[in-house]
Amino acid sequence: MTWLITGGAGYIGAHVARAMADAGERVVALDDLSAGVPERLPAQVPLVTGSTMDAELLKRVLAEHGVTGVVHLAARKQVAESVAQPMRYYRENVGGLATLLEAAAGAGVERFLFSSSAAVYGNPDVDLITEDTPCAPVNPYGETKLAGEWLVRAAGQAHGMATVCLRYFNVAGAAAPLLADTGVFNIVPMVFDRLTRDEAPRIFGDDYPTPDGTCIRDYIHVADLAEAHLAAARRLAEGGPAGDLTVNIGRGEGVSVRELITVIGEVTGDRRTPLVEGRRPGDAPRAVASAARAAGELGWRARRGVREMVESAWQGWRLHHPE
Known part of the structure; x- marks a missing residue:
């Protein structure tokens, strides 16, 4: 098979592209480079610069590279930005996905892997979030991911396309310093940024109903996440009954903000x-995944812990933010 990875830089x-290429999969990356970095990609992975909203470009890429499966990661993903710019989020996250699915169906692509998010759940009051926990997103970003899942399933059923939706929890770490997250939007780089500027880290609320009063989250190493994509892609390639499979990707273990x-x-x-x-509006006291379906359906389990996430992220931070 040949896989098109959108948002591949x-x-x-880039972690997904490297994991799949290292495992012998044929991969081509598509990225508009609004946040992507070409140097992250291994030499054997060609990069096409462009948007998932460009229907003609998509048709050409799918045909020229003989694409038989798609891994769709390209999306806007900042919660606060989605609240300020909801139309942009719906246009790019849902509209871009619709354009991509239409092009894929027209090219006869039969395998589609969608990058979703735990944001689809909103703030459920449960100890472990399973894939059957009701979805009630609380911001436009989460809404676009849930709408994206609906669209992927509907397109799969209409066009005979096997689909998998992966709901990520909190991603951190790096497989190599060059691949580290260069943005300051997630908690680990946000704390690094504060320390680098000689400022104390911030905790938003310490009066939650948790053991130390701070929010509890499920953190997943990005290298484990990449391996989950490889497992899901191979599940799709096998042609098994994966028509509308939805899987949480987390460790199934909670870590409080203070502990982190x-x-x-x-x-x-x-x-x-x-x-x-x-407290920040909308923060749930606890959001921890059930990882049982990932183990049962994909044969995948997270292998890396929080300290490894932080150590690898710190190496990357120092590379990209030299003193």
Whole structure:
């Protein structure tokens, strides 16, 4: 098979491209380079610069490279930005997906892997979030991911396309420093940024109903996430009954914000006391995945822990932010 990876030069996309190429899969990457970095991609993976909203480009890429499967990661993904620019998020995340699915169906592509998010669940009051937990997104970003899942399933049923939707939890770490996340949008780089600027980390709320009062999240190493994509792609390639499979990708273990900041302090050597500020609207006390379906359906389990995530992310941060 030949896989088209959209968003393939991005933080997650480049990890997926490398994991699949290293495993012997034929891969081509598509990225508009709004956040992607071409140097992240291995030499054997060709990069096409362009958007999933460009129907003619998609048709050409699918034909020229003989694409038989798609891994769709390209999307806007910042919650606050989605609240400020909801039309843009629906246009690019849902409209771009529709254009891609139409092109894929027209080219006879029969395998489609969709990058979704735990944001589709909203803030459920459960100990472990299973794939059957009701979806109730609380921001436009989560809404576009849920709408994307609906669209992927509908297109798959209409065009005989086997589909898998992977719902990521909190992604961190790097397989190599060059591949590290260069944005300052997720908690680990946000803490690094504060420390680099000689400022204390911030905790938003320490009065939640959790053991230490701070929010609990499920963190997944990006290299484990990439391996989950490889497992899902191979499941699709086997032609098994994967018509509308939806899978959580997490470790199934919760780590509090305070615990995470403690690990970051140990790794960086900067153990200053964090500042506690008021709660942010919409933050759930606890969001931890059930990883049972991933193990049963994909034969995949996360192998890396939080300290490895922080250590690898810190190496990447120092490469991209030299003193």
